[in-house]
Amino acid sequence: MDVKVMFLSNIEVKSFIIKYIGLFLVSLMLSLGVSFLSVNIIKNKVVENNQALIGNIISENPNMESNIVSIITQGNSKENLELGKEILEKYNYDNRISLRNEPIITSSIKSLFNLNALLIFVIFVMIFALVIYYLKKIYNDIKDMTDYVYNSSEGRNFEMNNKNQEGQIGLLKTELLKMTTVLKEKVELLNKEKIFLNDTISDISHQLRTPMTSLIILNDLMYEDIPKETKIEFLDKIKSQLKRMEWLIKSMLKLSKLEAKVIDFKNEKVNINELIKRSLQPNLIPIELKNIDLSINGDKNIYYIGDINWSTEALVNVIKNCVEHTPKGGKLQINYDQNPLYSEIVIKDSGEGIDKNDLPNIFKRFYKGKSSTKEDSVGIGLAMAKSIIESQNGDIYVKSEKNKGAEFHIILHKTYGD
Template sequence: MRSLFVFPHLSLKAKLVLSYLAVALGAVLIMAVIIALAVQSYFNSTQLNALREAALYRAQYISYIYQRAGSWGKVNQIHISPNDPAVLVLTDGHGTLIACAEPAFILNGNCNDPILRNALSASLGGEIKSGYLPVVTQNGTYSSLFVSVPITLNDHTIGALFLSDPQIYPDAFPSQVNTAILLTVLAVSLVVLFFSILFATRLTQPLKSLTDAAEQMKQGKYAQRVLPPKTHDELELLAQTFNEMADTIEADMGELRRQEQARRELLANIAHDLATPLTAIQGFSEALADDMIPDVAARQETAQRIGREVLRLRRMVADLRQVSSLESRQVQLDLAPLNIHSLVDETLAVIEPECEQMGISVHNEISPWTPLVRADSDRITQVLLNLLDNARRHTPEGGRISIGAIPKGKNLHVWVSDTGSGIDAADLPHIFERFYRADRARTGGSSGLGLAIVKAIITAHGGTISAESELNKGTRITFTLPLMRSQQLSAPPQSRAVNVSPIPAKTT
C-alpha cells in the first residue's frame, strides 16, 4: 500500500506509472526466473540423459570387445584415441587405469583428478555417478558434465568407464537463454512503460480537469464546469457530481448575494418606514410643546394623529416579531382537522361588507365535501384575511374575488384570485419578501410585511405558496396545506359568522 507514497513529491500520474511498471516488471521478473530455472533444469536433465546413454552404450560395446579379445589391450587399441573429443577413462575391475584420453584443447590433466577417481571407484561398486569436472581451456575454466558407469560381463563388474564431453558447457546454453530473457524483459519494460503512461494519462486527465476547475472555483469563478469523460465508471460519476455540486454552489452563492442585497434593502426600508412616523410624531409633538396650535380641537386632532402614528409603529414592530418568530419556528401551531370550506365562509363574513361597499363580488368556490386539512385555524384565518384584503385593495369596482381549492396528492391546493390590476413580472418573484413593495401595492399605508407573514405561516405548516399574475388582468395566489391522512369527506357545513377582527391593510 505504500508504493504510491514512496516518492511523496511525485505527481499522481508519475506514481501510477511507477506502480504499473513495478507490478508488471515484478510479474515479468518472476516469470523470467521461473523460465530460466526450468530451462536450466531441462537442459541439465537432457544433457545428462544423453551423456548417460552414450556412456552405457560404450560400456556395453567395450564389454563385448573385451569378451571377444580376452584382454584390455585390444580394447585400448581400438576404442581409446587421443582424437576422441570426450574425456574417456577406463579402469579394470581392480581400479587399475587401463586408458585415459583427453581432447587436445584441454590444458589440465584430468586422469588423476580426485573427482574422476572417486566417480570410477563408485562405478566399480555398481553405481552410475554423474557430476561436473573442471576443465581448463584457452577460453577459460569450465565445468564439464560427466558420467561414470560400470562395465559388466555376465552380471560381473569387470571395469568402469568415465565419460565427459568438455564441449558441453552446462552454463553456455542457460546463459544464452538468460540473455534472451533479459532482452525480453527490457522490451516488455518499454511496452509496459508506454502503456502505463497512456493509461495513467487517461486516468489522471479527468482528475486534473477537476483540480483545475476546483482551483477556479476557489478563486470565485463559480460558473466553472468540467466535461465528464465517457468512461462509464467512478471518474464519470465524479465529474457529474462535481458539476452538480458546482451548480448548487453557484445557486447558493447567487442566493447569498441576493439575500445580502435583500438585507441591505430591508435595513433601508425599515429605516425609511420608521423615519416617516417618527418624523410625524416629532413634528406634532414639537407643535404641541411650543403651543403652535391654539385651537383645542386642533390640538386634540394632533394628539390623535400622534397616537395613530404610534400604533402604526407598534403594528410594524409586531409584524416584524411575528415574521421572525414564524421563520425561526418559535411559534407553536395548534394543528387540528380543519374544514377549509367552513373557514373560508367565516372569513368572508368579515371582509364581504367592505367588498360590497366597493362594488366587488366575493365567491367561495370550494366544495363543501373538500377533504379536511391539518392546520391551525387561527393562522390560516390570518392568511386568508391578508390575501383577501390585498385582493380587495387592488381590485376595481365591478371586479371579482374568488377562493377555490382542489386536493392533489397529499396536499390541498387553495387559491385566492382577483380581477385586479395585476403585478409586473419583474416584481412577482419578490412579493413574499419583507418590505418589498410592487407598484400595485404602494398605496394603502401597508407595512410591506403582510405577504411575508403569509409565506411564513404556510411554510410553518409544511406547505408552499406561489403567485401568478398578469398586468391589468388579475392575480392568483396559491398555497398548499397537508391533508389529513384519513382523507375523510366533510358533510356540507352551515356557514356561521365569527367574531374576527379584520387585519389592517399591511400587505405588499
C-alpha cells in the same frame, strides 16, 4: 466489512493482481524457454564432445566402433564404469571437479549466462513497465483532482477527467465533486443571505422614514402655542403613525423570517372551511361597511396538511386586498374544492382589476401598482401571503383584467400520506 476483504475487492487492486499474475505466467514461460535453450546448448556441446571422443578412439581401434557407439547413443552399458572412474581420477576428473575446469561447461557458460541475463532483464522491464503504468495512472488521477480543487478554490470552472471511473479513486472523485458542489451552494447561499439582509435593512429603513418624519414634525409642532383641540388632533395622528410603524415592523420581521426560511411550519390536518372563517374575521367590519355581497362555496369536510395559523395570516392578506379594491355594493366570492393532487381556494372580487403590466410584480414586496390610489399601501401583504403558501408546498397566482375584478387562486399540493 473486513479491511482485507475490502482491499481485495477494490477494482484497482483486482486489476493490478490480474496483470501481475499474467506477467508471472509470461515470466514462467520465458523461464521454461530459457531452461530448454540452456539444456539444448549443453546437449550440443556433449554431442560434439562425444563425436570427437569416438573419432579419436575409432581412428586407433576401428573394431571397437559398435561397442563405443552403443554406450554413447543408448547409455545403457556401465560394465566398465568403475574402470573409467579409476582412469579419470588419475587426471583429477571426477565429481569434485570445478565447473570452470569442465570443458563442456566452460565452453557453454557464456551462452548460458547471456540467456539468463536476458531473461532477468526482460522480467525486470515487464515489472518496471507494470509499476510505471500504475504509478502514472495514480499520479494523473491525483494531479487531476489537485487541479480541480485548485481551480474550484479560485472560482474557475474545471472539468475533471474520468469522473465516473470505478474503484476507490473513482469514489474519491465523486465525493470530491459532491463536497465542492455543497461548498459552492453554501457560498452562494451566504452571498444571497448577505444581499437579502442588506435589502431587508434598506427596505425597513425606507418604509420607516415617512412615518418617522411625520412623527418628528408633529412632535415639533406640539411645542408650539396651539389650541388644545389641535394638540389632541396631533396626538391622535402620532398614535396612528406609531400603530402603523408597529404593524410595519411586525410585518417586516415576519416577512424576513419567511424569506429566510427560519420558521418551522406545523404539519397538521387543516379544515379549509374553518381556515376561511378565521381569515374572514378581521375583514368582516370592512365587508359590512362597504355592503359587500359575500358568498362561500365548498365541501365543509375538505382539508389539507399545513399550519392553520400561518395559513390564516396569508388568507387574511389576500381577502383584505380584495375587500380594499372592491367598491361599495360589490361582490366577494370564495370557492374551494379538491382533487387527488391538490386542494384549491379561489377568491374573486368585483373591483377595478389589475393592470396587465402590474400582474408579474403583484407578489413582490413593497410593490405598488401604477394605478393604486391607496396612499398608506405598503405592498407587503401579498408578498407575505406568497411566502407563507409556498413554504407549505403551495402556489398562488392571480387572474385579472382591467375593470373586471381579480381572481386569486391558492393551490395547496397534497403530499404522500395525505
